Amino acid sequence: MNPSRRLCLLLIALTGIAAQAHADEVSVAVAANFTAPMQKIAADFEKATGHKVVAAYGSTGKFYAQIKNGAPFEVLLAADDETPARLTTENAAVAGSQFTYAIGKLVLWSAKPAVVDGKGEVLKNGGFDHISLANPKLAPYGAAAVQSMKTLGVYDALQPKIVMAENITQAHQFISSGNALLGFVALSQVLKDGKIQGSAWMVPSSLYPPIRQDAVILDKGKGKPAAEALVKYLKGDKARAVIKSFGYEL
Known part of the structure; x- marks a missing residue:
């Protein structure tokens, strides 16, 4: 060499x-x-x-x-x-x-198509047994979900149907597994190649603090x-x- x-x-x-x-x-x-x-x-x-x-x-x-x-x-x-x-x-x-x-952006999401409408009216119309969200005492996305429901005036009616998750990942798992038909998650969890899987409503930012x-x-x-x-x-x-x-x- x-x-x-x-x-x-x-x-x-x-x-x-x-x-x-x-x-x-x-x-x-x-x-x-x-x-x-x-x-x-x-x-x-x-x-x-x-x-x-x-x-x-x-x-x-x-x-x-x-x-x-x-x-x-x-x-x-x-x-x-x-x-x-x-x-x-x-x-x-x-x-x-x-x-x-x-x-972050909050989304009301279901793993199934045609469950969540584009205006979130499903929250008022019902037709589901369980809705999942992260524990609002531990997870800011959970707190945003509760605030959104209160702003819409549906929280009291939906409270008995809430399936509380420890964090946003577990909330997503509850929904994707079918233990809850729908629930609140982060947009980042359901966005794939620029498209949302299942059905979803982008919760307006005016309903919860940034x-x-x-x-x-x-x-x-x-x-x-x-x-x-x-x-x-x-x-x-x-x-x-x-x-x-x-x-x-x-």
Whole structure:
């Protein structure tokens, strides 16, 4: 092997070793509604940076309790803006690191066609035994669903039919399995290739407060290169394009 080729191979090897030395792992708590986009973003992020994402998906309320009890999360992608702000106030998150990564959209959805009409009149007409939504005490999408029903004046009548889910993922499972004929989920969960599977009504944003989904670097992620790199990546064009493709507003 000639000297110049040997030197080139050595430089490549050293570059790989340096990249591995700088690669790190970031533990992320992710709101359940953001599961699909985060899986795509995490894969792209790992390819681009070499850092590894270890993600847990669940309800924002439960993550808050876990973080306060010392869970080793370094970044939180919440389903609201209140939880990250509260953690910052309580010195459990890095001041100035909070930002809105997505604005969620609420959908009344059934896995079956022609069940949910385009104006949501099914809520007033009835004709179903069960309607599912995420626990409003733990999940912002559940709180938005309750507010929407109250604004429409149908909450009291529908309350006995509610099948409460722990989070938005479980609500989707209840509906897709037929345990509930319809229910409230995130648009991102039912949008595939730009089309909604089953039947759905896009709940007007005037019926519930905006679902501003904020991210924040947690205290355990302070000064960690992988945590800071992930937050930076989420703000970039490639991640934003993925987020938008799942029906979120930016």
